[in-house]
Amino acid sequence: MPPPPKQSISGLRSIKRDFSSFLPSASQDSVISSSDPNAIPWTPTPPKQSKLSGAEQRLRDIEEALKGNLVSSEIALASSQTSRSTMLQKRPSSSQDPPAKRRQLPSSWNDPEPIQRSAYFSSSSTRTPVVNKTLTNNAPGRTAPISLSxxxxxxxxxxxxxxxxxxxxxxxxxxxxxxxxxxxxxxxxxxxxxxxxxxxxxxxxxxxxxxxxxxxxxxxxxxxxxxxxxxxxxxxxxxxxxxxxxxxxxxxxxxxxxxxxxxxxxxxxxxxxxxxxxxxxxxxxxxxxxxxxxxxxxxxxxxxxxxxxxxxxxxxxxxxxxxTQVFRQRDPEFVDMLNEMRFGKLTPGSIARFRSLARDIVYEDGLGATELFPLREDVERSNTARMRVIQGETRSFTALDGGTLTDETQREKMLNNFMAPKTLTLKIGAQVMLIKNIDDTLVNGSMGKIVKFIDPSASLEEDDIAYGGKPSSKNGKAGKKQSSGVMWPVVDFLQPGGGLRRVTVQPESWKVELPNGEVQVSRTQLPLILAWAMSIHKSQGQTLERVKVDLAKVFEKGQAYVALSRATCLDGLQVLHFDPARVNAHPKVVDWTRTLATVS
The missing domain is CATH 3.40.50.300 (P-loop containing nucleotide triphosphate hydrolases)
Structure with missing residues (x-):
């Protein structure tokens, strides 16, 4: 007995596939037109249909698809290549619509799926934007969009x-x-x-x-x-x-x-x-x-x-x-001077220029330079002496520490690596530095001065809201609430292009995390440190608008270069006791560095 004939899965086995009768014509246009140029085109709502059979519903779907100038994947699968080509040729087009541009494919299909990315750059130099490379920033803070050279x-x-x-x-x-x-x-x-x-x-x-x-x-x-x-x-x-x-x-x-x-x-x-x-x-x-x-x-x-x-x-x-492309320093002369210092071979012109930087610098906004010291004891002594001079109430902020590490000695050692101190003592008028990226102009290294302390749950003044203070109500307006007794510092931060930005500073968190996500130690503290002085060791990697360095106190190879290269320009750099003999580089490093490749 012969096997039963195969049935079409689509349910159209008894219907002739002639779609020409369903193609839209000038009299069947689904969009009502008008001679009035201000008329708004609209599509009438189709009348409610009674329940259709499978074949009738399929025909209805095809008709609707064709009226909407669409070719569904189901039609494409059910039709031959010839039928599909015929339909596409008969589809109406608008003379007013510009021809579609050919799709430009990305240069590499191997790029990962784009993810939101942020980071901060202190440079005014031009960078070549990254093409199809928007990445995730896992560094702390909320930061501005980034591009790479x-x-x-x-x-x-x-x-x-x-x-x-x-x-x-x-x-x-x-x-x-x-x-x-x-x-x-x-x-x-x-x-x-x-x-x-x-x-x-x-x-x-x-x-x-x-x-x-x-x-x-x-x-x-x-x-x-x-x-x-x-x-x-x-x-x-x-x-x-x-x-x-x-x-x-x-x-x-x-x-x-x-x-x-x-x-x-x-x-x-x-x-x-x-x-x-x-x-x-x-x-x-x-x-x-x-x-x-x-x-x-x-x-x-x-x-x-x-x-x-x-x-x-x-x-x-x-x-x-x-x-090779420098972004921190904006002055080509300064870049050349630092490159000479890096290799330990200064020209007479550079030596004379460094010595000329011994002059005093007066900043009209009252924010002084950060003095860099090789020893931590000198840093603490300088900051403590400056705080003592300021009159007014002292406020102390104690960090909240956490993490899974139980060995107290190792735990304290790791916590001491955070820039944020265990106890932070502040006064109105204290010079501070932000130690975490917040956005594109409030970054790790931003200098500022404390102007007051406020209770964030109470009414915020107009200037606090205008310059970044967090409103106490969800609708963005200042509202009166019962005081919480917590007082956060309000800081006027110096901006890269000049001027000040007032911000209410609240606690942030730091952590040491294992690759599996386990947090060994963590610290929650205000992202501020006193900034009259800082150690050269902790300044490594920082960008500072105003720097003061006494090279008579430098004792180790590389310290002078690290300290001076923190500055962004010569106008904001003061150098005392400059001695070319203290500017040296290890000959092994010099010789080996010359073998490195550059990206052409």
Whole structure:
């Protein structure tokens, strides 16, 4: 017995597929027209239909699709290519509509899905916008849109492709900005494994600045004094550390200049042992950045070796780049002077110009320069003395600390790496610095002066609302509420283009987070510090509009360069006791840096 004939799934097996009778004509136009030029076209509501059979409903759907100038996917599947071509040719077109432009496809279909991204730039230099690269900023704060230069985009693309990269550059070339982009794009790439990207740095302060941990903490080696084999056995006994090594796919190391060469070799070997793979770091993708002309490795008595001298360096790092476009300094003369200082070879003209910066600078807005000291004791002494001179009530703000870490010694050490102090003492008239990015003009490094303290739950004055104070009512208007007894400082912040911006400052949070999301330590405090003085070590990575440096107190290679390169221009820089003999660079770093590639 022959099998029954196959039936059409569409339900149109008994209907001839001649769609020409359903095509719209001039007399069947669904849009009512008028000779009145002001008439508004409209489509009449179709009369209510009784329930149709399957075939009738299908015909109705086809008719409606054709009247709407649409070709549905169902029609396309049910019709042959010839029928579909015929329909498309008969579709009405409007002579008033411009011809559609051919769709431009992106340059690469491998780009990740765009995600909202923000960051801050202090430069007035021109940047080439990133094409189809809007990324997520995981750095703290609410910040302004970002774009990358051509050389930054090139490095970012290589990292996205999975290559092991080292990049460097003089102060102000956007190393930190590019690093935040790299962190964001790699986390997006490995979004299915939240702890696949390990963000680390050589010091606690640097780690906090990028929302990561120290390379010692990540690797689980403690001080790392033992051999790689002994340290590997130690890490195996630490479940969290061994799990990090197993799950990490990308390891990012910031401020590599302070990582000693021997330590780099040890960590690379430990990765090979734990992951049971012969490649350095056990095959993990490694992204390294920093400036070897800045602060060098800290060693006790023995001669230090740089990370680029390590045996595993060339086996690990396949491509190295030197960023050349400067964004922090706006004055070409100043850029040239800093580049000479970086290599430790100053021309007579630059020496004379630096010596001329010993003059006093008077700022009409009353905000003085931040003085940079090599020792923390000098910083505390200077800030305390200035606070003592100010008359008025003192207000203290105590931080709220949290986190899973229970070892008190290690906990305190990690908390001390935060810029935010445990106890912050302020007065009206105190000079302060913002230590967290808030938006495009309120950024880490913004200088200001406290003008008053207010209760945020009480009525806000008109100027507080106009200059960024948070209204107490949801409709954006100031409203009277019962006082909470909490008083927040109101600060007049200096703006990059000049002028002041008044803002009510409220607490923000900092944290040290493991790749799996566990928060080891956290601190919630006002994002302010006293800013008459600051240590050179903590200033590394900062951008300061007004800087004062006494080079007679500088004692370490790289300190003078780090301090002076914080300034954005010569007009805002005061240099005391300038001595060319104190401006020097390590010859190994000079020779090695000349071998680095640049992005053409």
């Amino acid at each position: 051509q050389e930054q985009q090139h490095i970012l693309q290589l990292v996205r492709e999975g290559q092991n990269i080292f990049y460097t550059g003089s102060a102000g070339t956007g190393k930190s900005v590019l690093l935040r982009e790299i962190i964001a794009i790699m986390r997006a790439k490995h979004s299915r494994s939240p702890d696949a990207v390990a963000v680390t740095a050589s010091t606690g302060i640097a780690a906090c600045n990028i929302g990561g941990m120290t390379i010692h903490s990540f690797s689980g080696i403690g001080l790392g004094l033992e051999s790689a084999e002994v340290l590997a056995n130690k890490v195996r006994k630490n479940k969290k550390a061994s799990a990090r090594w197993a799950r990490t796919q990308v390891l990012i190391i910031d401020e590599i200049s302070m990582v000693e060469g021997e330590l780099f070799d040890k960590i690379a070997h430990i990765g090979s042992i734990l992951r049971k793979r012969p490649e350095p770091f056990g095959g993990i993708q490694v992204v390294v950045t920093g400036d070897f002309f800045q602060l060098p490795p800290v060693t006790k008595g023995q001669k230090a070796t740089f990370a680029f001298e390590a045996e595993m360096w060339r086996k690990t790092i396949k491509k190295t780049f030197n960023l």
